[in-house]
Amino acid sequence: MIEAPDFLTRAYAAQSPVVAVNYHNTPSFRRDQYDREFAAIAERYAGANEDDLAAYLSSGQWPGQKPGIVLAFYNGYRNNFDVVRPLLERHGLIGWFFAATGYVSCPPEEQLAFGATRTLKTIPNEYPDGRYALSWAELRELDRDHVVASHTRNHSKVSLSDGPALESEIIGAQDDFERELGHKVRSFAWLLGGAYGENPLADTCVDRAGYEFLFSNFRIQRLRR
Amino acid sequence: MSETDYPEISDAFVDQLFADMKRLGARVYPEEGIPMFLVAEDMSASAAETDGRTSPNGVLLASAFAQIIAGLKQRKPDLDAGDIASAVELLADRYFLAFAVPPFSQIEDLHPAGSNN
Numbered sequence: 001m002i003e004a005p006d007f008l009t010r011a012y013a014a015q016s017p018v019v020a021v022n023y024h025n026t027p028s029f030r031r032d033q034y035d036r037e038f039a040a041i042a043e044r045y046a047g048a049n050e051d052d053l054a055a056y057l058s059s060g061q062w063p064g065q066k067p068g069i070v071l072a073f074y075n076g077y078r079n080n081f082d083v084v085r086p087l088l089e090r091h092g093l094i095g096w097f098f099a100a101t102g103y104v105s106c107p108p109e110e111q112l113a114f115g116a117t118r119t120l121k122t123i124p125n126e127y128p129d130g131r132y133a134l135s136w137a138e139l140r141e142l143d144r145d146h147v148v149a150s151h152t153r154n155h156s157k158v159s160l161s162d163g164p165a166l167e168s169e170i171i172g173a174q175d176d177f178e179r180e181l182g183h184k185v186r187s188f189a190w191l192l193g194g195a196y197g198e199n200p201l202a203d204t205c206v207d208r209a210g211y212e213f214l215f216s217n218f219r220i221q222r223l224r225r
Numbered sequence: 226m227s228e229t230d231y232p233e234i235s236d237a238f239v240d241q242l243f244a245d246m247k248r249l250g251a252r253v254y255p256e257e258g259i260p261m262f263l264v265a266e267d268m269s270a271s272a273a274e275t276d277g278r279t280s281p282n283g284v285l286l287a288s289a290f291a292q293i294i295a296g297l298k299q300r301k302p303d304l305d306a307g308d309i310a311s312a313v314e315l316l317a318d319r320y321f322l323a324f325a326v327p328p329f330s331q332i333e334d335l336h337p338a339g340s341n342n
Contacts, residue, residue: 005294005309008264013287016280017262019321024255037258044325057267060278065333067325070263121255196268218313219264 003195003218011219015060018053018220019045020070025077026084027123034084038071038091045069047094049147050186050213057222072096072215074151074189075120076103078131081138089145097142098151098189098215101176103133118155136180149187150174150211157191160199170205189215196221239296246311249318260317262286282324290316 011017021041026034048056048068055063062068071088073080076099088095106114108131115122115132122132139148153173158165170188177185188211195216196203206214206223214221252259293312297304304312330336 003264003309005290005304005312008309008313009287009291009294011264011266012262012290013284014278014280015265016283016286016324018265019317019324020261020263021258021321022261023258027256030256034258040322044322057265058270060280065327071258123256215263217310218261219266221266222269224269 008218016067018056018070019067020072020220023071023073023080023084024075025121025123026073026079027126028079028083031083031087035087035090038087038093041069041071042091042093045093047071047088047092049094053213053220054222057220069093070096070220072098072189074098075155076100076134076139076151077122078127078134078138079123081134081142085142085146094146095142096147096149096187097134097139098149098187099134099139100151100153100155101173101180102154104136104139104180105176106133108132120155140181143181147187148177148181148185149189149213149215150177150185150209151189152191155191160194160202163201166202166205170202171209174209174211184210187211187213187215195219196223234292234296234299239299242293242296242315243300245315245318249314250311259314260321262313262317262321286316286320286324289320 021037044066046062046064046066046068048062048070052063052068053070055061056068071093073084073095076097080095080097084095100118100120103111103114103118103120108129111130111132112122114120126132134142142148150173152169153176154169156169158169160166174184177183188206188209194202196206196214210225212223212225214223290312293316294304297308297312301308
């Protein structure tokens with residue numbers, strides 16, 4: 001569902017929207033571009049984690065002097081760790097790494113085939129060893145100073161009436177994070193960005209999984225817990 | 226604020242909207258950072274806590290968005306989902322860096338804490 005312009009206009013006026021910059025692959029040949037972008041962003045914004053976001057959503061105020069920003073990296077690409085993580089840390093920014101857990105768990109020799117059927121684009125010949133996805137070890141490292149979040153298990157479009165598939169993509173992904181990180185993650189983003197309240201079956205799964213924040217195309221929702 | 230508050234929008238303004246949307250649509254989405262504005266919605270709060278809330282910066286942004294929508298509708302009265310998404314992307318691209326600048330009187334480099342009222 002797409003939000004009507006009038007809804008967006010009213011919502012922006014009620015509370016300044018959260019600023020996000022959405023990335024996917026971050027190939028090394030664009031390193032200088034990302035570096036310049038992060039420098040410009042860091043002049044004006046502060047890195048924000050989930051506690052900062054919760055504070056902003058509840059009070060309308062970011063905790064620090066500068067407003068917070070969500071720098072989101074979708075799908076779980078290895079080049080996010082290799083290229084972007086050092087740049088973020090140099091500029092004092094926080095990345096939000098939305099990973100598809102099935103991609104992370106996929107054996108390297110199967111990752112290209114896995115991605116080809118799930119709109120997971122890769123940079124040709126970027127990694128000769130065949131591993132294009134983040135590893136769980138890398139996600140555990142990112143989990144220390146950045147935000148690790150869920151972007152489904154398989155990055156597949158599933159029917160919103162298919163209960164078992166929804167359960168696997170929403171709850172199964174959370175199970176994977178809990179097993180590998182030792183804790184649940186707090187944020188979830190749909191493949192195609194549906195908001196909470198649009199589909200009761202999906203909402204039930206989101207609730208059962210225990211996610212606190214739902215990212216959709218035009219909204220960040222902090223859910224009742 | 227709604228798009229009907231902008232009855233007279235110039236053709237040049239609308240031309241620029243479509244030109245900017247075309248330019249932004251040509252970005253390499255899988256590799257480039259795409260700025261977005263996301264509605265902040267706290268469903269954990271009671272309505273009493275959030276009703277009536279307004280944000281000065283947000284009001285300006287809402288006005289700019291309504292103007293963009295009004296401009297697009299001049300040329301394409303029935304906007305579809307893709308048009309709305311493009312409009313939000315355009316809004317974010319134009320304003321997300323400038324949007325973070327604090328009010329003049331609160332810029333710390335110009336007015337260190339305690340130096341003025």
